[in-house]
Amino acid sequence: MITASIVTYNTPHQSIKKLINCVLESIVDVIFIIDHSQNDSLSILGNISPRIHYIRNANIGYGGGHNVAINKAIELNSKYHIVINPDIFFEKGVIEELYNYMEKNIECGLLMPKILYPNGEMQYLCKLLPTPYDLFIRRFLPFKKYVEMRNAKYELRSMDYDSIMEVPSLSGCFMFINMDVLKKIGSFDERFFMYAEDVDLCRRIGSISKTVYYPNVCVYHEYEKGSYKSFKLLKYHTISMIKYFNKWGWFIDKKREEANKNCLCKINYK
Secondary structure, three states: OEEEEEEEEEHHHHHHHHHHHHHOOOOOOEEEEEEEOOHHHHHHHHHOOOEEEEEOOOOHHHHHHHHHHHHHHOOOOEEEEEEEOOOHHHOOOOHHHHHHHHHHOEEEEEEEEEEOOOOOOOOOOEEEOOOHHHHHHHHHOOOHHHHHHHHHHHHOOOOOOOOOOEOOOEEEEEEEEEEHHHHHHHHOOOOOOOOOOHHHHHHHHHHEEEEEEEEEEEEEOOOOHHHHHHHHHHHHHHHHHHHHHHHOOOOOHHHHHHHHHHHHHHHHOO
C-alpha cells in the first residue's frame, strides 16, 4: 500500500484540487488531507473519491499535521508514504517511477525527485546539513558575493542535478518515504512548528538508510519562500532553527561534518 498526506492551511481550492487530481491518477491508495484551515470549506474534497480521507485538525504545525496522517498510514500497514506540499503538481507516471526505484533499492529510506518551478527552472533543494552560518549569516549578512558563494556550496549547485545522488538534506515539499525506516527512527519532530522539520527528519532517516535525490522524474513546486516575505514566517523559521541547533549542535556537530564531507567528496566539489 502507498499512502500520501497533504497538510493545508487556507489553501486555495484550485491549487489543492490540482494536486489531488495528480495523486488520484497515480497508484497511491489513500490520500490524507489534514486541514489546518480556519474553516472547513475544503471538506467537500473528501467527496471526490473514497481514496481521499479528509481530516479537520487543530493547527499543530506542518510536521505535526503530517504525523496525524503517518500514524493512520501505519495503522493501514502502508509500505511507502509520500509527504506532499499543497503547492505541488506533477505529470502521470511520477509516483510509479519513484515506487519502482524504491522497490529495487531497499537501502533507500527517502527519495526526492527533481523539483522545478512551474516555468521549468530548477529549484536547488539538494542541500548539505546546515551550519549556523548557512541559516543565519546568508540571510542577514550584507556581503552579497560571500553569501552567493556560501549558498552555492550549501545548495550543492556544482552537483550534477541530472544525476542520482545521495544527499544529506532534501526538501520536505515532496518526500517519498519507506515506512519501515520511519517506524524505526520516528516521524516528524513536533517541536518544529514550521521549517527545519524536514532537515531533522532527513538526518534521522540518513542515520540508518540512504536519502536519495532522483532526477529521472520531476514535480513542479510553486515555491514562494514565505519567510523572505513575511516577518511572521521569518520568526517561525528563526525559532525552528534555534531549536534545530539546540538539538543537533551549533558549532560542534561531528555527524554533520562527516555527512557533508562525504557528500562533497562524492560530487567532487571544488
